Amino acid sequence: MPEQLAFAMxxxxxxxxxxxxxxxxxxxxxxxxxxxxxxxxxxxVMALFSALTLVGIMEGQVPFSHIINAVFGxxxxxxxxxxxxxxxxxxxxxxxxxFAWLVQRYIFRHLVGQEPIILFMATIGLAYFxxxxxxxxxxxxxxxxxxxxxxxxxxxxxVTTYEWFGYGFFIDNLDIVATVIAALLVIAxxxxxxxxxxxxxxxxxxxxxxxxxSVGVSLNFVWIxxxxxxxxxxxxxxIMWGTKSGVQFSLSLIALKALPVLMLGGFTSIPGAIxxxxxxxVGEKLFEFAIGPMVGGATENWFAYVLALIFLVFRxxxxxxxxxxxxx
Amino acid sequence: MLDxxxxxxxxxxxxxxxxxxxxxxxxxxxxxVVAIKDISFDIxxxxxxxxxxxxxxxxxxMLNVISGFYVPQEGxxxxxxxxxxxxxxxxxxxxxxxxxxxxxxxxxxxxxxxxxxxxxxxxxxSGLLAQAIWRGKxxxxxxxxxxxxxxxxDFLEIQHIRKTPVSRLPYGLKKRVELARALVAEPxxxxxxxxxxxxxxxxxxxxxxxxxxxxxxxxxxxALIEHDMGVVMDLSDRVVVMDYGKKIGDGTPSDIRNNQAxxxxxxxxxxx
Numbered sequence: 001m002p003e004q005l006a007f008a009m010x011x012x013x014x015x016x017x018x019x020x021x022x023x024x025x026x027x028x029x030x031x032x033x034x035x036x037x038x039x040x041x042x043x044x045v046m047a048l049f050s051a052l053t054l055v056g057i058m059e060g061q062v063p064f065s066h067i068i069n070a071v072f073g074x075x076x077x078x079x080x081x082x083x084x085x086x087x088x089x090x091x092x093x094x095x096x097x098x099f100a101w102l103v104q105r106y107i108f109r110h111l112v113g114q115e116p117i118i119l120f121m122a123t124i125g126l127a128y129f130x131x132x133x134x135x136x137x138x139x140x141x142x143x144x145x146x147x148x149x150x151x152x153x154x155x156x157x158x159v160t161t162y163e164w165f166g167y168g169f170f171i172d173n174l175d176i177v178a179t180v181i182a183a184l185l186v187i188a189x190x191x192x193x194x195x196x197x198x199x200x201x202x203x204x205x206x207x208x209x210x211x212x213x214s215v216g217v218s219l220n221f222v223w224i225x226x227x228x229x230x231x232x233x234x235x236x237x238x239i240m241w242g243t244k245s246g247v248q249f250s251l252s253l254i255a256l257k258a259l260p261v262l263m264l265g266g267f268t269s270i271p272g273a274i275x276x277x278x279x280x281x282v283g284e285k286l287f288e289f290a291i292g293p294m295v296g297g298a299t300e301n302w303f304a305y306v307l308a309l310i311f312l313v314f315r316x317x318x319x320x321x322x323x324x325x326x327x328x
Numbered sequence: 329m330l331d332x333x334x335x336x337x338x339x340x341x342x343x344x345x346x347x348x349x350x351x352x353x354x355x356x357x358x359x360x361v362v363a364i365k366d367i368s369f370d371i372x373x374x375x376x377x378x379x380x381x382x383x384x385x386x387x388x389x390m391l392n393v394i395s396g397f398y399v400p401q402e403g404x405x406x407x408x409x410x411x412x413x414x415x416x417x418x419x420x421x422x423x424x425x426x427x428x429x430x431x432x433x434x435x436x437x438x439x440x441x442x443x444x445x446x447x448x449x450x451x452x453x454s455g456l457l458a459q460a461i462w463r464g465k466x467x468x469x470x471x472x473x474x475x476x477x478x479x480x481x482d483f484l485e486i487q488h489i490r491k492t493p494v495s496r497l498p499y500g501l502k503k504r505v506e507l508a509r510a511l512v513a514e515p516x517x518x519x520x521x522x523x524x525x526x527x528x529x530x531x532x533x534x535x536x537x538x539x540x541x542x543x544x545x546x547x548x549x550x551a552l553i554e555h556d557m558g559v560v561m562d563l564s565d566r567v568v569v570m571d572y573g574k575k576i577g578d579g580t581p582s583d584i585r586n587n588q589a590x591x592x593x594x595x596x597x598x599x600x
Contacts, residue, residue: 196459197452204435204446211433214395215509216421216450 017175019281044255051238096231260308266321345373396420
């Protein structure tokens with residue numbers, strides 16, 4: 001096998017793995033958009049915030065320590081304990097559920113029935129607010145996140161591919177774990193929404209508010225639930241990205257990469273978010289590999305957006321989105 | 329005069345029981361507009377109770393008060409003899425009051441069967457974990473709910489479209505699916521908001537037959553709104569007539585036919 005082809009294959013697989021992370025963020029968008037028609041710009045910041053909180057809890061950091069110290073003249077930063085990863089994840093999840101409740105109670109309950117653009121603006125505000133709160137609460141320095149996920153080159157794949165192609169593929173263990181977890185997450189979400197009572201209620205609310213009320217579904221409950229589930233998805237995404245590149249505020253920018261993913265996959269489709277993420281991931285890596293050197297590289301910055309633009313022209317509803325037919 | 333706990337037998341042999349729902353001096357305003365003005369009436373167990381009136385009389389508003397979508401400024405609602413505290417629509421539904429809508433509110437993206445199954449949401453009690461593991465109670469519940477749904481689907485003769493997405497159905501069938509979804513919840517009180525609006529004669533006849541059958545077969549108490557006088561008179565045991573937010577008549581269809589105020593409201597009065 002020619003070296004170039006083997007190399008392209010390695011790029012392809014790495015693209016798939018990167019795509020999984022895009023998919024995870026896009027998934028959070030889709031969940032909230034489906035159930036409440038809100039395009040949640042804050043999804044990326046939620047991933048950042050959950051990762052910050054996770055690190056904070058694990059390290060026993062005192063929340064809001066800068067303010068506390070400034071006001072009371074104290075000098076506290078740490079509780080002096082370390083929390084095991086599993087407990088810290090549970091704790092972070094509790095924080096995300098509380099966040100979901102607060103968002104519903106103090107923002108979106110007052111905006112029921114408003115134009116989508118107003119809801120969207122509210123989430124932009126929410127994004128910046130949450131970023132600020134995250135900064136105040138846990139500080140702005142880059143943090144290392146280690147919940148015990150395996151990292152580094154997978155030797156087995158390296159050796160096997162070397163035997164087959166005479167060229168060892170570099171695949172990160174973390175990427176493999178991320179893929180498996182994302183797959184499990186998607187399966188769990190699909191089963192949840194298709195077969196559980198709560199999932200049925202969620203689909204009902206997504207479809208028609210009045211009808212949902214008439215069969216005894218509380219809109220408020222469903223919305224809090226959906227924001228909590230989106231918070232959970234954000235936490236998973238936050239853990240993966242945080243482990244890979246450290247918990248830093250640029251993490252919230254990955255939300256922007258989720259936009260082209262959504263345009264590709266469709267805003268209302270869970271499988272669409274996954275496939276869209278994979279296409280973007282693979283597409284940008286292969287494009288960089290094949291075309292990048294000819295145009296001076298750095299194509300990964302814009303490739304996804306151009307692809308999304310092309311999709312907007314030819315298939316505006318995305319790959320899996322519902323086609324909107326206007327009856328005259 | 330009947331007492332609220334009395335029961336009687338109709339000419340066609342059905343037993344009408346005690347009062348299940350009583351509206352007392354209900355007044356509903358939207359800003360300066362008075363939609364309902366000091367109206368009182370009751371609904372008895374097992375009867376078909378109609379609310380009729382010209383367009384804009386406040387009939388739908390009244391139904392929305394009963395189902396909790398609107399909150400009246402004055403007056404009280406008694407359900408099963410007890411005053412009902414202010415409730416949200418989903419809480420009213422959980423109390424066993426099911427409804428349909430004038431403009432059809434179905435889950436367009438779901439199949440007929442899925443739509444009907446959502447009507448059973450309140451009858452599912454097993455927790456998320458039990459459902460996840462799918463053993464015992466959760467499984468029994470699902471089977472039972474499915475059986476109930478299939479029974480109603482058979483009853484309303486929509487078996488042939490069970491798996492069809494609702495968005496593809498014609499208007500008349502959608503109305504029937506909506507009725508099925510309300511009925512599958514085994515409601516104590518079934519509210520139908522213009523069940524025959526926009527239907528052709530044949531569809532109207534079908535719907536009338538289903539309403540009578542439902543009442544007969546399940547003994548369901550039904551309150552319905554309609555502005556087609558003819559249909560209402562054949563269907564209902566008692567009729568409330570509204571006009572400009574006020575009650576202008578209340579009684580059996582034959583009472584209503586001879587009520588001068590009702591005749592005036594429907595035919596207009598000559599101003600001389």
